[in-house]
Amino acid sequence: MRLKLVPADTHIDxxxxxxxxxxxxxxLVIISLAxxxxxxxxxxxxxxxxxxxxxxxxxxxxVADYRAVLSGLELGDYSVxxxxxxxxxxxxxxAHSMLIRIDQSDGDPAIQNDKIVAVKDALTAEIPEIxxxxxxxxxAKVSGxxxxxxxxAIALAVAAILFYVWLxxxxxxxLGAVAALVHDVVLTLGMFSxxxxxxxxxxxxxxxxxVGYSLNDTVVIFDRVRxxxxxxxxxxxxxxxxxxxxxxxxxxxxxxxTTLVALIALYVLGGEVIRGFTFAMIWGVIVGTYSTVxxxxxxxxxxxxxxxxxxxxxxxxxxxxxxxxx
Amino acid sequence: xxxxxxxxxxxxxxxxxxxxxxxxxNLFFSRVEQANDARALVETGATLTxxxxxxxxxxxxxxxxxxxxxxxxLRGGAHLLVEVDVEGVYAERVxxxxxxxxxxxxxxxxxxxxVRRVEGAPGELRVRIGNAEAMPQALxxxxxxxxxxxxxxxxxxxxxDVTADGDELVLTLSEAEQIATDDRTMQQSLEIIRRRVDEAxxxxxxxxRQGADRILVQVPGIGSAEELLALxxxxxxxxxxxxxxxxxxxxxxxxxxxLLLPSVDEPGSYYVVEKRAVVTGEELVxxxxxxxxxxxxxxxxxxxxxxxxxxxxxxxxxxxxxxAIVLDEEVISAPVIQSHIxxxxxxxxxxxxxxxxxxxxxLLRAGALPAEIQVLxxxxxxxxxxxxxxxxxxxxxxxxxxxxxxxxILAYGLFGVFANVALLLNVAxxxxxxxxxxxxxxxxxxxxxxxxxxxxxxxxxxxFERIREELKAGRGPARAIEQxxxxxxxxxIDANVTTLIAAVILFAxxxxxxxxxxxxxxxGIVTSVFTAIxxxxxxxxxxxxxxxxxxxxx
Numbered sequence: 044m045r046l047k048l049v050p051a052d053t054h055i056d057x058x059x060x061x062x063x064x065x066x067x068x069x070x071l072v073i074i075s076l077a078x079x080x081x082x083x084x085x086x087x088x089x090x091x092x093x094x095x096x097x098x099x100x101x102x103x104x105x106v107a108d109y110r111a112v113l114s115g116l117e118l119g120d121y122s123v124x125x126x127x128x129x130x131x132x133x134x135x136x137x138a139h140s141m142l143i144r145i146d147q148s149d150g151d152p153a154i155q156n157d158k159i160v161a162v163k164d165a166l167t168a169e170i171p172e173i174x175x176x177x178x179x180x181x182x183a184k185v186s187g188x189x190x191x192x193x194x195x196a197i198a199l200a201v202a203a204i205l206f207y208v209w210l211x212x213x214x215x216x217x218l219g220a221v222a223a224l225v226h227d228v229v230l231t232l233g234m235f236s237x238x239x240x241x242x243x244x245x246x247x248x249x250x251x252x253x254v255g256y257s258l259n260d261t262v263v264i265f266d267r268v269r270x271x272x273x274x275x276x277x278x279x280x281x282x283x284x285x286x287x288x289x290x291x292x293x294x295x296x297x298x299x300x301t302t303l304v305a306l307i308a309l310y311v312l313g314g315e316v317i318r319g320f321t322f323a324m325i326w327g328v329i330v331g332t333y334s335t336v337x338x339x340x341x342x343x344x345x346x347x348x349x350x351x352x353x354x355x356x357x358x359x360x361x362x363x364x365x366x367x368x369x
Numbered sequence: 370x371x372x373x374x375x376x377x378x379x380x381x382x383x384x385x386x387x388x389x390x391x392x393x394x395n396l397f398f399s400r401v402e403q404a405n406d407a408r409a410l411v412e413t414g415a416t417l418t419x420x421x422x423x424x425x426x427x428x429x430x431x432x433x434x435x436x437x438x439x440x441x442x443l444r445g446g447a448h449l450l451v452e453v454d455v456e457g458v459y460a461e462r463v464x465x466x467x468x469x470x471x472x473x474x475x476x477x478x479x480x481x482x483x484v485r486r487v488e489g490a491p492g493e494l495r496v497r498i499g500n501a502e503a504m505p506q507a508l509x510x511x512x513x514x515x516x517x518x519x520x521x522x523x524x525x526x527x528x529x530d531v532t533a534d535g536d537e538l539v540l541t542l543s544e545a546e547q548i549a550t551d552d553r554t555m556q557q558s559l560e561i562i563r564r565r566v567d568e569a570x571x572x573x574x575x576x577x578r579q580g581a582d583r584i585l586v587q588v589p590g591i592g593s594a595e596e597l598l599a600l601x602x603x604x605x606x607x608x609x610x611x612x613x614x615x616x617x618x619x620x621x622x623x624x625x626x627x628l629l630l631p632s633v634d635e636p637g638s639y640y641v642v643e644k645r646a647v648v649t650g651e652e653l654v655x656x657x658x659x660x661x662x663x664x665x666x667x668x669x670x671x672x673x674x675x676x677x678x679x680x681x682x683x684x685x686x687x688x689x690x691x692x693a694i695v696l697d698e699e700v701i702s703a704p705v706i707q708s709h710i711x712x713x714x715x716x717x718x719x720x721x722x723x724x725x726x727x728x729x730x731x732l733l734r735a736g737a738l739p740a741e742i743q744v745l746x747x748x749x750x751x752x753x754x755x756x757x758x759x760x761x762x763x764x765x766x767x768x769x770x771x772x773x774x775x776x777x778i779l780a781y782g783l784f785g786v787f788a789n790v791a792l793l794l795n796v797a798x799x800x801x802x803x804x805x806x807x808x809x810x811x812x813x814x815x816x817x818x819x820x821x822x823x824x825x826x827x828x829x830x831x832x833f834e835r836i837r838e839e840l841k842a843g844r845g846p847a848r849a850i851e852q853x854x855x856x857x858x859x860x861x862i863d864a865n866v867t868t869l870i871a872a873v874i875l876f877a878x879x880x881x882x883x884x885x886x887x888x889x890x891x892x893g894i895v896t897s898v899f900t901a902i903x904x905x906x907x908x909x910x911x912x913x914x915x916x917x918x919x920x921x922x923x
Contacts, residue, residue: 045922046779051841097754153452153743156598163595176754178594180747185450189880196878203870211863245813248875248883252820252890255871259824259864263831266860294834298827301776305769305823309816312768314761316442316754317816324820 048296053289057336058281058344064337072226075233082236087243090190092147094159094180097126098166099138100173109141112169116161120146126315140176140315152184193247197228200251204258212265215346220261223339227257227330234326245320253327256302260295260335265343267291272348280347284340299332373910381903385794388896391433391801401436404428435804440811440885443759445752446589447597448881453558454741455551455582459492459542462550466514466529466540467494473510474498481507486625487537494540501536508533511540518545551582557739559584562601564735569600583745594749604697604741605732607650609680610642612691612703630693632700634720640700642693647683652676656733658726661718666726668717670733677713685709694719696729762815769819770796777826781833784923787908788829791900795825798896799889811885821893827864828901831857836923846921850913854906861898869894 088095109123126140145158159178166173181189201224209217228250235242267287275283303325310321373381394401403424407417417425428434441448467486474484474496482499489495498507508531515527526545531538542550555578562584566574575587588597613627616639623629623641632638654673661667672680683692684706693703694717701719721729773792777785799818803810836853844852872894875887 045782046776048780051837099753153745154747156595156602156744156747160595174751174753175593176751178747178749182743182745184452185746192878192880196874199878200871200874203874204867207867207870244879244881244883245886248813248879248886251871251875252868252886255868256824258867258871259827262863262867263860266863270856290838291834293837294827294830297780297830297834298824301773301826301830302820302823304772304776305819308769308772309765309819312761312765313816313819314758314812316758316812320813320816324816 078236084242085239087241089244092183092186094145096143097176119148150183154180154182219339219342223334249323257331388798388801392797400427438809445755447594448748449586450746451742457740463494496538568731606737608646614641656730658730666721672713681711791905795900813886814889817886817889825897
């Protein structure tokens with residue numbers, strides 16, 4: 044007996060509640076967009092500058108003790124948080140880790156090494172058995188460049204993908220695919236704003252991978268839509284779309300499932316350093332799979348597509364790159 | 370579609386074999402690493418200890434021995450990005466023209482009138498002449514002093530530009546000369562930083578120029594960057610200057626040709642010293658940490674012959690007057706010259722700890738940086754954290770791998786097994802590629818591999834689902850497999866090209882660890898398409914040719 048995530052033959056009407064699902068998507072996008080300027084993103088030192096020190100002690104040292112030591116130093120804004128490792132119980136790690144973050148003051152282009160030295164000296168004096176696992180420090184000059192290059196990367200990726208899809212399909216497909224991408228990116232940013240998870244360089248990588256993944260998913264379904272449009276010339280678009288999504292449903296869920304399994308393993312066991320990254324990926328895979336059906340396809344349905352491939356369409360001339368390669 | 374020509378079969382098998390063989394050393398990482406280290410020692414002609422000889426035998430010489438290059442986040446170490454203030458050098462270069470300009474204009478005193486230097490912006494030399502009407506003659510005379518610059522871009526360019534501003538001549542470096550100066554400054558800075566890092570005795574540091582004015586320093590295996598920062602962050606410009614006056618007033622006007630410098634060992638006191646140094650650190654040939662007659666840490670130094678002669682002469686003529694030892698615009702100490710110091714050796718005393726004197730000796734031996742540097746970024750990962758990250762990454766990979774393998778077998782049976790073999794080969798090929806081209810594996814890179822494990826099966830899933838559909842549509846097994854591959858092809862290509870676009874952009878625009886992720890993701894996509902289209906198909910075709918099943922369940 045084979046493991047099947049969906050029955051062999053499904054006839055689900057994905058557009059039955061199209062208004063509601065699309066409405067929810069729009070609502071979530073609006074909420075996310077509203078969160079960004081109000082609640083903001085919790086930018087890490089990569090984008091804001093500043094320093095981050097990870098400490099480890101064999102015995103538990105309360106956060107208050109750290110604060111007591113650090114408040115005597117002239118650091119400007121700083122924070123101390125405990126690192127909780129969900130895999131600790133599994134791996135048997137008994138050490139206690141703490142993350143100290145010091146903000147960069149007055150847009151100093153260089154790193155503020157004297158603060159790091161002061162923190163390390165003061166903590167070592169108070170807690171002799173302390174070890175410093177990592178120290179990272181980014182000056183305002185580099186963080187400014189990283190913000191620019193990060194957002195440039197996302198914009199470039201979306202543009203390049205839009206171009207590729209437009210080349211391979213028709214413009215309606217490209218628009219649907221890109222709307223789904225923007226939906227995924229905005230919702231991911233909204234999630235990071237809502238939960239105030241640290242937003243650093245690796246999250247940009249995660250978002251770009253989400254872009255790639257979500258598109259992967261969309262393209263597979265669109266590929267089938269293109270094929271079925273040629274096959275069933277007279278069927279209503281809604282039925283063709285539904286049939287295409289149903290036919291590829293098993294594959295969509297299988298791939299999402301294997302990717303999620305791998306990501307969850309990484310989330311639980313991969314350590315603190317890449318937890319934010321894997322969280323973004325998990326969220327992105329779920330949202331990306333959803334948006335393929337409930338955003339990209341819905342937009343395609345609303346926009347409509349030229350059906351008859353044999354007759355030239357004066358209005359859409361020049362957009363038919365796709366006909367020859369299916 | 371199911372019939373492979375035998376050359377194609379051979380090629381596919383060969384590529385897979387290469388993948389496995391070149392990935393193999395990574396399974397025995399520490400053994401191969403030690404053997405490689407020992408082999409490198411043999412090449413330098415060193416004799417091996419028993420331990421190293423044993424390490425050498427641990428991995429045969431004929432076997433591939435390229436390993437994945439572990440990033441600093443995995444093996445621990447310090448990463449520093451520094452910026453060299455290249456423009457700071459312009460002021461010094463412009464300063465160098467003053468004697469020549471003064472002499473040239475001085476010779477024309479009859480026409481240009483008095484010649485006086487006035488304060489200018491940094492990087493420019495301003496000279497006021499008494500007779501503003503003679504400006505064209507003055508300009509021509511100064512222009513005559515400029516020399517052609519040899520460069521690729523600025524053919525025919527001169528080394529400085531001179532313009533008139535009222536009754537003042539303004540001399541600045543020309544653009545071509547600025548570019549040439551920047552380049553020289555960067556070369557020198559790289560060399561000095563390399564020497565300093567080498568002096569500190571660290572293992573295989575990476576010191577690279579980045580962009581126009583930046584240097585990336587990566588030193589694996591050290592747990593703290595503070596020492597490294599202290600070592601490379603200091604300009605270490607040493608000079609011995611005559612003392613004009615000692616004062617406690619920080620607003621003292623030093624007068625033209627003099628400098629007001631703070632004292633290091635007596636806070637609150639200042640020295641007015643002559644700008645012209647008697648001798649500078651450039652003429653040092655050696656510096657060693659030592660102790661003075663009172664047992665306090667100090668640095669012994671030795672000048673080259675010309676420096677020694679100048680030093681000897683000056684000390685002979687100025688017995689009884691103080692003279693300042695200046696390091697980076699601060700007076701370390703200002704001893705009174707007790708006697709003539711011949712032989713070109715001396716001792717620098719001051720309020721040093723033993724570490725200070727050791728470091729100062731290293732800095733003086735390596736030489737001064739030509740310009741000030743600023744540290745823009747610093748990341749240090751302790752070796753324990755790196756080890757933890759590797760362990761975590763390994764564990765997560767194994768779990769992800771096993772879960773995906775089981776999942777695929779449950780979902781597709783025998784075909785799932787084929788896909789799993791392809792997946793194993795896929796990961797081997799990613800490692801083989803990483804090792805042979807010497808790419809760096811970072812923690813996000815491991816995440817990229819794990820993500821590839823999840824996504825690599827996608828191409829196979831697409832094909833298998835398609836075969837299922839074709840079977841359902843009533844086609845025979847051979848035809849279904851053939852059609853499955855054929856029809857899934859465009860979806861596989863489109864889906865993977867889009868992800869590849871994201872990976873390429875990440876690589877081009879991203880930095881550091883993000884690039885590591887882009888590399889493994891990109892390789893993973895390419896190898897997964899190869900394994901899905903060729904390797905799995907070859908396995909299925911071979912199996913099908915042997916068994917000739919009448920019915921097929923996927």
